[in-house]
Amino acid sequence: MRAVQILGDISSPKIVTTNSIPEPRPQGSEILIRVHAAGITGDEVLWPEPYNCPTRIPGHDVSGVIVAFGSEYDGPLTVGQEVVAFISAGKGGQGQADYVICHANEVAAKSTSISHEEAAALPIPFLTAWEAIFDHGKGITEPGMRILVTGASGAVGRLAVQVASLHGAYVIALASARHHGTLKKLGAQEVIDYNTPGWESRVKDVALVFDTVGGDILTKSWETINENDGTIVTVGDPSPPWAFERCQAAEAAKWPNVKYIYFIVSPNTERLSKAAEMIDAGAITPLEVKSFPFREAEKAWSYARQRGRGHKVVIDFVTET
Ligand SMILES: NC(=O)c1ccc[n+]([C@@H]2O[C@H](COP(=O)([O-])OP(=O)(O)OC[C@H]3O[C@@H](n4cnc5c(N)ncnc54)[C@H](OP(=O)(O)O)[C@@H]3O)[C@@H](O)[C@H]2O)c1
Structure with a gap:
């Protein structure tokens, strides 16, 4: 073959x-x-x-x-x-x-x-977005919960923006400016250009960062998190040095109450079926x-x-x- x-x-x-x-x-x-x-x-x-x-x-x-x-x-x-x-x-x-x-x-x-x-x-974009938000994040625990999605114009990012906003989150999408219109249509309430210097100081009190980029963007996203009980979930490649619990994130010294995890997406038939239903119902683009x-x-x-x-x-x- x-x-x-x-x-x-x-x-x-x-x-x-x-x-x-x-x-x-x-x-x-x-x-x-x-x-x-x-x-x-x-x-x-x-x-x-x-x-x-x-x-x-x-x-x-x-x-x-x-x-x-x-x-x-x-x-x-x-x-x-x-x-x-x-x-x-x-x-x-x-x-x-x-x-x-x-x-x-x-x-x-x-x-x-x-x-x-x-x-x-x-399959990967939907399953990864769902697992990040509902398994490794805390889910959308209250209407208007603030979620920052990095790499929001990417495949995983676009699904995350849609899934989170459908479940009532206040979604802040980080992406280059040419994608901002699309991301607003997909449900983002706020759009921010990663090319704007100091973008991370404009975003505050985020309950969940879902990072799909890694590197410098992941590092900056720590500045945006709710320091008392925020969670950072990342899948960006290459994985951060602390992935797979190899060591502590350097940022944890400054933000000790922030949880952080890198994960590898798992297969899930029920979720794939849910994705198909949501697509057929027009709930997801x-x-x-x-x-x-x-x-x-x-x-x-x-x-x-x-x-x-x-x-x-x-x-x-x-x-x-
Ligand atoms: N661990 C897992 O289980 C798992 C599962 C799925 C995906 N992943 C990983 O997750 C990442 C995203 O996957 P994807 O399929 O969504 O990729 P994608 O469709 O290529 O999207 C990548 C996104 O990241 C943005 N980006 C890339 N480099 C950037 C930088 N330096 N600064 C700011 N934004 C940047 C891109 O923005 P531009 O359009 O401006 O370039 C794009 O929006 C990949 O690294 C992939 O390997 C991991």
Whole structure:
């Protein structure tokens, strides 16, 4: 089958395509999906998993059709059904290929109102935003709770802005000025340009920072937090030095009551189903996507790694087969 691969190593990754990977066969309760479209998270080249995986196939987000089950599958899904999947981070992707094996806890029925390309853009961004806000953050504990979303114009950021504002939060979106109009339409009450020097001193008393950028932006976001009981949740890559409880954040000396966590998103079928329901009900606006056919996968990856795109990049595995 055809697939994308990340060769090289984390310091010099090289994206290539191949058509000589054996088609996988589902075992036990596994599900085999014919991939129609697969999303790209450009920073996946910074994650260790693809380099540890023998096939070197990246891609955690897919939309497609079920073609077979392992003999022990006894769940509700059926052959021929259109589905989306988030393939667990630890498996090193595998989604950017004609076929992918998934576990039942990674797969849910696809939204009926959007294309495979749009559906393939959503699993990681939705699941990450939801987990950040409701599991690692405190949820929206009162109407008007102040949330700062950094990288708000990105895929995860746009979903976080929408999910938080739908649940009654007062959302402050940090993004370059050209995205401010869109972010207001998605529910942000306040928009701030990270190019404005000293932006962090304009934002006060934030209950939850959801940072999707890391680095300098994460460091500055400590200035905005409610110092008595604020929480900083980050997924920005590369991960901060204190991720995985390796050490204390340097900022904790000044803000000892602020909680902070870096996490890796988990698969969750119920949440994927919820995302599809919210999309079909019009409660959530899908991400804008730019789709590339498989033969342009290398171009798709280099585009996906550029700053300032404003939309998610997906690879189309069906056109031109
Ligand atoms: N740990 C996890 O489980 C997990 C899950 C999902 C994603 N992630 C990570 O989360 C990050 C965001 O993912 P994504 O898919 O939303 O990426 P994305 O669509 O590329 O969005 C990235 C956003 O960050 C902004 N940004 C990048 N560098 C910046 C800087 N130096 N200063 C200010 N803003 C900056 C971009 O703004 P511009 O448009 O201005 O460039 C863009 O809005 C990535 O690093 C990804 O690897 C981690």
